[in-house]
Amino acid sequence: MASRAAELFSEIDKLRVQLLLNVEGKTDCQYVEEEISHREILAHIENVIQGIVTSLSKNEAPVLTLPNRSSWANVSFDSAVGLQMSSGSSVTTIRSDCASSVTKFAQILKILSVIYRLVLSDSYATKRDIYYNNTQLFGSQKTVDGIVDDVSCMLKVPRRSLHVLATSKGLISGDLCYMEEDGTRIDCHSRSAAVAVSSNIAGIRNIVSSAKFVMIVEKDATFQRLLDDDFCSKLSPCIIITGKGVPDVNSRLMVRKLWDTLRIPIFALVDADPHGIEIMCIYKYGSVAMSFEAHSLTVPSVMWLGLLPSDLQRLQVPVDALIPLTERDKSKLNSLLKRPYLTSQSDWQKEMELMQQSKVKAEIQSLAAIAPDFLTNTYLPNKLHYGGWV
Template identity: 30%
Template sequence: MSDNTRLKILNTIEQMCMLCVEQMYRLPSSLPSLTINEQKYQWNNKIDDRNRRDFTRYIYVLSTIHRLVRTQSRMNMRELFYSQVNLFHHQRISDNIVEQIARHLCVDRRQLGFVATAKGFCAGNVQYRNLRSGEIIDCNQLSNGQLIVDDDIEIIETENRITFILIVEKDTIFQHLLNDGFLTRYCGACLITGRGQPDHATRSFLLQLSHLYNDTPIYILTDCDIFGVLIAYTYQSTFDENHHNRLRWLGVWPEELLSLFSLNISQTLPITDERERRMITRFIQRSDIKVEWRRQVSFFEQHQRKMEIEAIYENGTKKLIDDYLHDKLMGHRWL
């Protein structure tokens, strides 16, 4: 962040709070107030508890931002919430205030000193530099993967280029693949997981990686349910419209449920939740979905069955790598 942006944030916060303090010392007819995002908060004897609490929350977050920006420190969003649990009650409240102030100041959340709680992991043929600390991280040296932090990083292009990037939905599968020697068999690969729906840091990391290695294939492996499909779609939406096809869905595809390694019915699960059924219907009706993806999701509607990736492990821990993934990668089978 430039010094000019930093000074602008500090000056704006100081001016906003100074106005409130000045008004507190005026005549009773002049009431202290604070306007953020066109919503005015006034402090007087008639104010109700809810407005008083909202006002206090904003002042507290503003003071925290001022300290972080002034000292050039960082705090994750979870820390902010836990610093005043009784004031915020729910993390979504403190998160929303930070986002509103960021919009009001026309800056990014990270420029206010806030980072998301780290969630995603990366392993394999990737090195990057933390621009704040200067530390260089080599993801090949870490047996359980490297946490992807929401910070200023620069991915370093290595002499041995990445052969492909595989994104897996779940941390359990990520760890299974590492333990079962996936990166030994595919030594130039990069393995990423967002542990469910990917956070900002994971998607930003993937985007930077894809820009550096712009001809490297990117694959995704998810559970065979509507939530897995939506996660794949979220990753695809990380790229702009001209690069949506960078991400290729390996599966597990719904149409594979009845034939995958002589799968028996005990390994699949019934779709009984009405919310899940509605999500399937809405996905099929969307006009921005590729025809083949829509056809696959229609299978859920027709057969009312789903499956988790872990079911493939039932016939041996190596089956996912040796049979399923190898067949997809070498046979060029993806959507």
């Protein structure tokens, strides 16, 4: 393992020399303007590698220390930001001389090496590219995904700044046009097909929209129904976006980008079940695993439009469209009620307590039991008119 580590950061040492050679050909002004953020990232990586070199020079086994991204002990809640990493009290130690962690040690070094090259050359790669560059080392795409996030957290550098892109799974449609970083003009107005969320949200510019609101839709099926019914133009100019369930980072970044740019209301349309509520909370408050990037991923202004547990009673949704809560649902619901952000959301708390009492849940599609077009022609228009949003 020591020889493998030495080989990897010997490679990075060469890149450092290349960086110095590149800088010599630029004026100070050019360097500061074009390379300052790159230089900071490279310096962070070099510091990690220097620590490994120092350990090896002392005949000690190199060790990497990562903040534990799954621990609530490292997270605090700020109502203006959401869940954010506040400390490194809970850490994970990756040792190069331990059989259980030596592979991950090598994987982290490899990804640090790839990132160093990408930043240095101002080029980009997808996480899929990284995986297929060395499938034997990584074993699975999921491993690469997790380590890229670990490295981002360890370096305290936003993932998008590491020049590693992720393939988006989200879709967006409505009153929206923007320019991609490569100059491609994107028009989201088409009612026949949605646009895939960009893989490079940071590169989006020239956003143009007359939308009155943005609506996050939990499920792709519901999103497609709204698209088919031309919802974005019939009621009021708006934007709809879905992360197809638990949202990927790009979908969350896009919602945040829209909020920062347009400053219009953002609503969430999710199933009236613990899973849907948690998905909404990820958009609004963030997740423990990505709390180190809370400032760019959360939108604390997100409002819960529906489907509310209280709607099931108010609208008299047919009993055969309701689903009993499973033990897993009950456990998830109890967990959500203990989350720190619930203390500032008394209305949400009441809705979840009502779900506990009724012991039933319902999908958005359950509204079709009232009428096939009830969601788009009655439910959403009434909700939005009642709130004064349209």
